[in-house]
Amino acid sequence: xxxxxxxxxxxxxxxxxxxxxxxxxxxxxxxxxxxxxxxxxxxxxxxxxxxxxxxxxxxxxxxxxxxxxxxxxxxxxxxxxxxxxxxxxxxxxxxxxxxxxxxxxxxxxxxxxxxxxxxxxxxxxxxxxxxxxxxxxxxxxxxxxxxxxxxxxxxxxxxxxxxxxxxxxxxxxxxxxxxxxxxxxxxxxxxxxxxxxxxxxxxxxxxxxxxxxxxxxxxxxxxxx
Numbered sequence: 001x002x003x004x005x006x007x008x009x010x011x012x013x014x015x016x017x018x019x020x021x022x023x024x025x026x027x028x029x030x031x032x033x034x035x036x037x038x039x040x041x042x043x044x045x046x047x048x049x050x051x052x053x054x055x056x057x058x059x060x061x062x063x064x065x066x067x068x069x070x071x072x073x074x075x076x077x078x079x080x081x082x083x084x085x086x087x088x089x090x091x092x093x094x095x096x097x098x099x100x101x102x103x104x105x106x107x108x109x110x111x112x113x114x115x116x117x118x119x120x121x122x123x124x125x126x127x128x129x130x131x132x133x134x135x136x137x138x139x140x141x142x143x144x145x146x147x148x149x150x151x152x153x154x155x156x157x158x159x160x161x162x163x164x165x166x167x168x169x170x171x172x173x174x175x176x177x178x179x180x181x182x183x184x185x186x187x188x189x190x191x192x193x194x195x196x197x198x199x200x201x202x203x204x205x206x207x208x209x210x211x212x213x214x215x216x217x218x219x220x221x222x223x224x225x
Contacts, residue, residue, distance in 0.1 A: 001117070003039065003040070006039045006117050006118070007039055009113075009117055010039060010114065010117055010118075013034065013110055013113055013114060013117075014034035014035075016110070017032045017033075017034040017090045017110055018031070018032045018034065018058075019032075020032060020090065020091075020106075020107075020110075022106035022107075023091075023102060023103045023106040023107075024103070025089065025091035025092070025093060025099075025103055026091060028091075028092070028094050029055060029091040029092055030055045030056055030092075031054075031055055031056065031057065031058035032058065032090045032091050033050040033054050033055070033058055033059065033060050033086075033087065033090050033091070033092075034086070034090055034110070035060055035084060035085060035086030035087070035090075035114060036059060036060060036084070036085060036086075037080070037081065037082075037083050037084030037085050038081060038082050038083060038084055038118075039084075039117075039118060040118075041082060041083045041084040041118055041120050042082075042083075042120055042121040042122065042186055043078070043082075043083045043084075043120055043121070043122050043124060043182070043186055044083065044084045044085075044086070044114075044115060044118060044120040044122070044123045044124065045061075045069070045083060045084070045085045045086070045124045045126055046086055046087065046088060046111070046123060046124065046125050046126060046130045046134065047060065047061065047065075047085070047086070047087045047088070047126045047127065047130060047161060048087060048088060048089075048098070048099065048126070048127055048129040048130055048161065049087050049088065049089045049091075049092060049093055049096070049099050049129075050087060050089075050090070050091065050092040051063050051065070051092060051096055052092070052096070053066075054066075054092065055091075055092040060085045060086060060087060061085050061162075064163075064166055065161070065162040065163040065166060066162070068162040068163075068165060068166060069085075069162040072162065072175055072176060072179045073179065075176060075179070075180075076176075076179045076180050076182070076183045077183065078179070078183055084114070084118055084120065086111060086114060087130075088104050088107060088108075088111060088129060088130050088133045088134070089103050089104055089106075089107045090107050090110060098129055099129065104133050108133075115154065121155065121186060122155050122156070122157050122182070122185065122186060123154055123155070123156050123157075124156070124157055124158070124159055124182065125156060125158045125159075126158075126159055126160070126161045126162065127141060127160060127161030127163070127164065128140075128141045128161075130158075130161075131144060131158045134151075134156060135149055135151060135156055135158070135198060136198065136199075139158070141158055141160060144158050145158050145159055145160055145178060146158070146159065146178045146181055146182075147196065148185070148190055148194050148195045148196065149195070149196050149197075149198050150195050150196070150197050150198065151197075151198045151199070155190065155195070157182060157185065159175065159178050159179070159182070160174065160175055160178070162175065
């Protein structure tokens with residue numbers, strides 16, 4: 001697909017998102033947040049949902065978590081303008097609650113269209129909600145972070161959400177190290193022995209995503225460490 005064609009289609013998607021009436025979040029938002037970044041991004045970060053600052057500005061990751069993400073990218077030598085950043089839902093849930101499954105479902109076509117058009121080398125789910133939405137409700141961010149998965153031909157590498165480090169300083173170094181691994185992977189060919197293939201997954205709208213537990217045995221998945 002030509003650059004100008006990609007740009008036009010992404011702009012059309014953004015226009016639809018800004019006026020989207022598909023779920024209850026349209027009733028409480030100030031601004032929808034389609035996402036932003038490079039049309040030719042090799043890395044696409046997918047968070048959970050816009051927060052207060054994002055709702056005010058219409059831009060993703062501009063609050064404290066966004067500033068921390070910017071710092072992580074800068075230390076790894078990854079310019080923010082070279083990546084694309086979005087969320088599994090495009091409007092802020094009231095009180096920053098976790099998005100409900102039907103809200104995620106309402107936004108899924110927008111997100112999957114963005115991924116298909118940008119064609120990143122790696123999609124990075126940030127945090128548990130994004131991981132469960134993109135790779136399956138049984139995935140655990142504590143077990144799957146920094147591992148390489150493939151679903152429907154797309155490579156995914158989950159990372160902790162930057163907001164987690166704002167509440168748990170011990171996670172700062174972990175995130176810094178994980179982003180450095182991400183940079184290393186983006187700059188080389190990833191071997192088949194490093195990739196776990198997953199079935200395509202769909203989360204039924206009537207079921208809520210359960211909170212993750214950290215005391216379960218990890219799945220048999222190849223790690224990059």
